Amino acid sequence: MTEPFDLSGKVAVVTGAGQGLGREFARALANAGADIVVAELNPETGPDAAAEIRKIGRQALALETDVRDRSSVQSAVDASLDAFGHIDVLVNNAGITIWGEAENVPSEEWQKVLDVNLTGLFYCCQAVGKVMIKAGGGSIVNVASMSGLVANVPQSQASYNATKAGVIQLTKSLAVEWARHGIRVNSISPGYMDTPMARPHFDDPKVGGVWMDRIPMGRAGRPEELGPAVVFLASGASSYVTGSNLIIDGGYTAS
Numbered sequence: 001m002t003e004p005f006d007l008s009g010k011v012a013v014v015t016g017a018g019q020g021l022g023r024e025f026a027r028a029l030a031n032a033g034a035d036i037v038v039a040e041l042n043p044e045t046g047p048d049a050a051a052e053i054r055k056i057g058r059q060a061l062a063l064e065t066d067v068r069d070r071s072s073v074q075s076a077v078d079a080s081l082d083a084f085g086h087i088d089v090l091v092n093n094a095g096i097t098i099w100g101e102a103e104n105v106p107s108e109e110w111q112k113v114l115d116v117n118l119t120g121l122f123y124c125c126q127a128v129g130k131v132m133i134k135a136g137g138g139s140i141v142n143v144a145s146m147s148g149l150v151a152n153v154p155q156s157q158a159s160y161n162a163t164k165a166g167v168i169q170l171t172k173s174l175a176v177e178w179a180r181h182g183i184r185v186n187s188i189s190p191g192y193m194d195t196p197m198a199r200p201h202f203d204d205p206k207v208g209g210v211w212m213d214r215i216p217m218g219r220a221g222r223p224e225e226l227g228p229a230v231v232f233l234a235s236g237a238s239s240y241v242t243g244s245n246l247i248i249d250g251g252y253t254a255s
C-alpha cells in the first residue's frame, strides 16, 4: 500500500460484512490499516468475520445489526463510537435480491427488497453522516450494482434493479449535500461476481450461460477484484472523487 491508500488509524463500518462481498471489503480495508466494525444481521457470521479481521492484526467489533431498523442502526453507531471514538468510513454493502416476474411480485417481497437495499442504506448514511458532519468529514461507499444501470436478463428482478438505481442517485444527492461537510459519497457498481451464493446460477447454462455471453471479458468477477476499489474510494487516494459511480463489471454495461 502506498501512502494515499493507507487507512491506518481509521475506523470503517461495513454492513453485511459477515459473508460474501462485504466480508471481502472488510478484509481489504483491514489490510489497508483500518479497524473494522462488522454490522451484520447474522449473529454467527458477524463474529466470525470479526475474528478473521483480528488475525490480520486490526481491531474488529461485530455488532448484530438490522439495517432496516433505524434503532438497530443507531445502536450500532453508538456502540462503534463507544468502542473507537470515531467513524471515518462507511461501506453500505448489505443487500438482497428476490427474483420474480414483475406482474406477480407480492407486496411484502417488493417492500423487503426496498427496506434492505434502499431505506436501510439511507438509515446507515443518515446515522453515520451525522457523526461525520460533527467530525468534519469521512467517506461513504455505497454498494450499488450494474443492475442500477441496466435490466439484467434472463432473470426478472425489477425490485432489485429499482433499488440499485436508487442507490446511485441517493449517492449523488448525498455527495452534493454533504460536500460542504468534507464527506465524500461514492458508489461501486459490480457486475456478476463469483461468490458462493452466485455459483449455482453460474453453473446453470440457462442463466449463467446467458450472463457469460454478455460479459466482454468472458468471466465473472472475483470478489477480491472489488476490494481495491473500495479502499481507493474510502481513502485519501480519491480525495477529489465524490458523487461517482465506479462500474466494475468486466465491460458488461459497455456493450
Ligand SMILES: NC(=O)c1ccc[n+]([C@@H]2O[C@H](COP(=O)([O-])OP(=O)(O)OC[C@H]3O[C@@H](n4cnc5c(N)ncnc54)[C@H](O)[C@@H]3O)[C@@H](O)[C@H]2O)c1
Binding pocket: 015, 016, 017, 018, 019, 020, 021, 022, 039, 040, 041, 042, 045, 065, 066, 067, 068, 093, 094, 095, 096, 116, 120, 143, 144, 145, 146, 189, 190, 191, 192, 193, 194, 195, 197, 198
Ligand atoms: N454478488 C454479486 O454478483 C453482486 C453484484 C453486484 C452487486 N452486489 C451487491 O453486493 C452486496 C453484497 O452482495 P453479496 O453477493 O455478498 O450478498 P450475500 O447475500 O452473500 O451477503 C449479504 C450480507 O448482507 C447481510 N444482510 C442481509 N440483510 C441484512 C440486513 N437487513 N441488515 C444487515 N445485514 C444484512 C447478510 O446477512 C449477508 O451477510 C449487495 O448489496 C449486492 O446487491 C452483488
